[in-house]
Amino acid sequence: MSPSTTADLSTYLSERMRTTPPSGIRRFFEIAATMDDVISLGIGEPDFVSPKPVIDAGIRSLEEGQTSYTSNAGLKELRELIVGDLNRLYGLQYDVDSEVLVTVGCSEAMQLAMLAILDPGDEILIPEPCFVSYGPTARFAGGKVVDVPTRVETNFQVTAADLEKRVTENTKAVFLGYPNNPTGAVLERDMLEEIAEFVIEHDLIVISDEIYDRLIYGDIKEKGHVSVPSIQGLRDRTILLGGFSKNFAMTGWRIGYACAPEPILRGMYKAHQYMVMSAPTVGQVGAVAAMKECQDDVEMMRQSYDERRRTIVDGLNTIGLPTFEPKGAFYAFPDITSTGLSSEEFAENLLHEQGVACVPGDAFGPSGAGYVRCSYATSLEQIEEALERMERFVKSL
Incomplete structure (x- = not known):
């Protein structure tokens, strides 16, 4: 007997799905898609096309019939390039065969990390404002999210003191997402060293989302991005998440990665095997080309973002909307x-x-109330026009 056509099928959903709200980013862009002459400062996606060597490598791989699975862990050549890059940039060392996993974007890597370390009831400290998927991925794994507010007065950097206020006997992990989406904040070395002491004292694991690690500006660029596992005592307590979407303008290729100590990566690997088998082959081939041939493209895009960054921050301040200077993303x-x-x-x-x-700031957590997120991953001309329109809007109030 078939179920009644009048049944409320939403009642069949699990509690975790019923209680998880839709992404706070998407609603405004679904409205905007129905309107004409809209300038979007919302979607966190590069406006650049993927570099030509990436596209050429992808096309060539398809023409040559590379349409099968790769190994579960990903192409070995790609893993070797990832390990080499992390060593060159941050002095990190990972074993190619047991401590690196290629994933379907950084998003899958994040979900795998949560599944690997969280049991029902385990608490994870997540500084906010933060990217909208951090909390839901933890809850999908059965974890309990503990929000840790950050403030403009500390440049939206979470401090060890902030974390200490919210740690309990059930706390198992800390999630760090820097350079930060939505604030553009960067976590500097002195803050990280204090956080390392806190993490070690409380015997915690760190998940560090560093998807924007190459997109840094100003004095932070001169100092260089500080990767969390490069801090003394954190390498063997950190799951490092990264990918190609932002730095290389490869969002649609869906290639990310995770690096972690072998026992933890082994757990992530199990979930990855059952969930997706392997990341897209054509995307992995494109990522190999990106690592080998497109480092100059990353710097070209970074410089372009930097010019736009200065334009939008100056413009917003001028029209009476005080704007923290973003140092990354x-x-x-x-x-x-x-x-x-x-x-x-x-x-x-x-x-x-x-x-x-643009996106309401509280879509990224309670501390985002009173702010909005404006992406400057769009052309300078569009940004300038958007600023003129925003000035008219503010004056009309």
Whole structure:
């Protein structure tokens, strides 16, 4: 007997799915997609096409019939290149065969990390504002998310003292996402060294999302990005997440990776085997080409983002929206409290009245209330036009 056509099928959903809200990023862009003449400062995606050597390598691999699975761990050549790059940039050393896993984007690597280390009831400390998927991936694994607020007064860097206030006997891990989406904050070495002491004292694991590691600016660029596992005492306590989407403008190729001590990576590997078998072959071939031939492209794109960064931050400050200077990624996070509007009201009214799409700051956590996220991964001309429209909107208030 078939179920009634009038049955509420949503009742068949698991509790975790019923209680997980939709992404706070997507709603405004679904509205924007129905409108004309909208400038999007919302989607966190490079506006560059993937570098030509990447595209050529992908096409060639298909023409040569490379359409089968790779090994579960990913192409060995790609893993070797990832390990070599991390060693060159940050002095890190990982075993190619037992400590590196190629994944379907950084998103899969993140979910695997959560599945590998969290049991139901385990707590994970997640500084916020943060990327919208951090909390849900932890909850999907049965973990309990403990938000750790950050503030503009500390440049949106989480401190060891912030973490100490929220640690309990059930805390198992800390999640760090720097360079940060949505604030553009970067976690500097002195902060990280204090966090390392906290992590070691409480015997915790760190998951570090460093997907934007090459997109850093200003004095941080001169100092260099500090990779979490490069801090003394953290290498064997850290699951390092990275990928090709942001640095190499390869979002649609869906290639990420995780590096971790062998016992932890072995657990991630099991989940990966059952969930996806292996990352897309054509994407892995493209990533090999990116590592070998496209390092100059990364720097070219970084310099372009830097010019846009300065333009949008100066522009937002000029029109009366105080904006923290982002040191990484490609997001500005202006304070809109002076308008008297909530983040949601500001974003919605700006979209309908001036055709500029941005994301309410509280979509990224409670500390994002009073802010909006504006991506500068769009052309300078679009940014300048968006600033003019935003100025008109603010003046109209």
